[in-house]
Amino acid sequence: MKTPTRIASLVEEGLVDSVIRQLMSGKEAMVYVVRCGEDIRCAKVYKEANKRGFRQSVNYTEGRKVRNSRRARAMEKGSRHGRETQEEAWQSAEVDALYRLAAAGVRVPQPYNFLDGVLLMELVTDASGDVAPRLNDLVLTAGQAREYHSMLITQVVLMLCAGIIHGDLSEYNVLVSGDGPVIIDLPQAVDAAGNNNACSMLLRDINNLAAYFGQFAPELLVTDYGMEIWSLYEKGDLHPGVELAGRFERSEKPADVENIMREIDAVIKEEAERQRYKQEMKEQDL
DSSP states (O other), X not given: OXXXXXXXXXXXXXXXXXXXXXXXXXXXXXXXXXXXXXXXXXXXXXXXXXXXXXXXXXXXXXXOOOSOHHHHHHHHHTOHHHHHHHHHHHHXXXXXXXXXXXXXXXXXXXXXXXXXXXXXXXXXXXXXXXXXXXXXXXXXXXXXXXHHHHHHXXXXXXXXXXXXXOSSOSGXXXXXXTTEEEEOOOTTOEETTTOTTHHHHHHHHHHHHHHHHTTTSGXXXXXXHHXXXXXXXXXXOXXXXXXXXXXOOOOOOOOOHHHHHHHHHHHHHHHHHXXXXXXXXXXXXX
């Protein structure tokens, strides 16, 4: 097929030899199957912000760092350059996440290059060598549902250990390769330590998985892996290979409001005393 304009620069750089066909058009990008020497890969061409169905949100971008202070100021001002910079940051977030997650052993497509808004990465295939189907295109047995759910919970743990939460994980963002599920689509990946919405994002991802797989294995609907994983993460006890029960005991004990208020009053008095002492020391220096 004719080489799309956005992929032409990769052809000029020798990163892509030819475009075989369009694979899909999603809410944020168009994906093509491309030939790179003897390898068949895929090229993800990001759509412009005004043509993309998935809008950037502070819920996702909170906590992300922009290394260049000038670029960061431009983004804050919302100028044309700032919007372009913000768009680049949104796209490169997926590239950064893919490299980090692949290094951590998470089942994601291997990234190869990123140029002019086009991400060149591994083409995930099934056992026959054909393009892997999305999870939502499959009808599963109860046994398959339990197996895939367990594999994906393991991947979520590995991701969180690497400091990343998918943020939009569902049956539409998982491919099923010849040896199991592969997680895709990460431009909205959340910084677990720097984002105040991290816990709710993680819970939503895990609830999405339970709801989907629960259609085939209903016992998964009553699991509570989300809070169990987040609790271990907060306590510093989460690690790859951690044994999970799928349950979380919530405290039913009512808060001791009177004791809490006493502690608050003590802190206020302590701070007032500290400020008074500081003022006295200043006056002595005059």
